[in-house]
Amino acid sequence: MEVGQMQRRLLDYTKTLLMEGFLDGQFLQLQQLQDESNPGFVVEVVSLFFDDSEKLLNDLTSALDQPSVDFSRVDSHVHQLKGSSSSIDAQRIKNASLAFRNFCEEQNVEACQRCLQQIKQEYYLARNNLETLFRLEQQIVAAGGSIPMLEMGF
Amino acid sequence: MELKSDIEDTLTQQKQQKQEQQQEQHHFHVLAVDDSLIDRKLLEKLLKVSSCQVTCVESGDKALEYLGLLDGLECDATLSSSSFSSTQSSKQEGLRVNMIMTDYCMPGMSGYDLLKRVKGSSWKDVPVVLMSSENVPSRISMCLEEGAEEFLLKPLQLSDLEKLQPHLLKSIDHSCENNTKSNKDKNVDDDNNNCKSNNKLSKRKAMSPETPERRPKLKGLAVL
Numbered sequence: 001m002e003v004g005q006m007q008r009r010l011l012d013y014t015k016t017l018l019m020e021g022f023l024d025g026q027f028l029q030l031q032q033l034q035d036e037s038n039p040g041f042v043v044e045v046v047s048l049f050f051d052d053s054e055k056l057l058n059d060l061t062s063a064l065d066q067p068s069v070d071f072s073r074v075d076s077h078v079h080q081l082k083g084s085s086s087s088i089d090a091q092r093i094k095n096a097s098l099a100f101r102n103f104c105e106e107q108n109v110e111a112c113q114r115c116l117q118q119i120k121q122e123y124y125l126a127r128n129n130l131e132t133l134f135r136l137e138q139q140i141v142a143a144g145g146s147i148p149m150l151e152m153g154f
Numbered sequence: 155m156e157l158k159s160d161i162e163d164t165l166t167q168q169k170q171q172k173q174e175q176q177q178e179q180h181h182f183h184v185l186a187v188d189d190s191l192i193d194r195k196l197l198e199k200l201l202k203v204s205s206c207q208v209t210c211v212e213s214g215d216k217a218l219e220y221l222g223l224l225d226g227l228e229c230d231a232t233l234s235s236s237s238f239s240s241t242q243s244s245k246q247e248g249l250r251v252n253m254i255m256t257d258y259c260m261p262g263m264s265g266y267d268l269l270k271r272v273k274g275s276s277w278k279d280v281p282v283v284l285m286s287s288e289n290v291p292s293r294i295s296m297c298l299e300e301g302a303e304e305f306l307l308k309p310l311q312l313s314d315l316e317k318l319q320p321h322l323l324k325s326i327d328h329s330c331e332n333n334t335k336s337n338k339d340k341n342v343d344d345d346n347n348n349c350k351s352n353n354k355l356s357k358r359k360a361m362s363p364e365t366p367e368r369r370p371k372l373k374g375l376a377v378l
Contacts, residue, residue, distance in 0.1 A: 029311050030196075033312070044195075045192060045196065048191060052192065079259065080190065082287065083190060083193065087192055088192065089309070
């Protein structure tokens, strides 16, 4: 596949992610911050997020499994998850975290656990999506092309 | 044509090098405080892209330590990174901070507490900017009343840093009589370049002090 085609594919893919609510404008901001001196910036931050979140999700799972749930701890974990997911623009995870926090306030363990399941699903989806995106970018760079930036105009 | 641009390049390079040497001292130095590693990384990047020197710490306590504001006893506490030189002496001795940017919600000392400590210390003239992922009007006015220069909403964008330029320049004027005009121009140029393709999906929910009542709008979510 030649570079032009790959670039178009990447743009289309990014647009899809935007339209399906996986990404919002923030991701584009992140891409703009990337430059020649630190070409792996976005990948680095996103990977950090996924590693971090995996730990958080594990912590949340065990916290909710306790006979007597410490909701303030759960809440602070979710707050962290919400914050970092919004920083790297994992919108669906962020939205699910918001819902989670409401259930925390109500101290509803079952609802929290259900929410947690949902967040985990969103987490895997987001990870797959972004990995695909980065793979596409890598292919373009390997073929000597540059990563096209999506112009927000639609 | 080519020769001319080559010459121009060389001249620009030389000028930049000279500027950098001069500005080694005059580069804005920002102390960034946030308990989230991801947010620290992002903030660091945003600041570097805006031509600032950055020091990141992960808590209010570490920030106070860096600024030399902890009580004498605690200064000897074991610190893994003693990368910053002795800060117990007055701030004039080599440590220069032009701005402090801190997260609001942090375990232990909150950004608000840090703000109060700084404003009650010898560092009180340094602009302090608070950041938060939550848009809570009462929290925002509380911080602004306590002397915060700005309250930014996360996730931060380059345009937010632009807003901070005037505060940084103000602080330079306080501490240094040298001409900082070239510095200002450089920073403005950098920002202009960076924001050339700024996205139009601007969902700026940042509150200005004049409109504390504005209801937060979350994209895609109904306003409760």
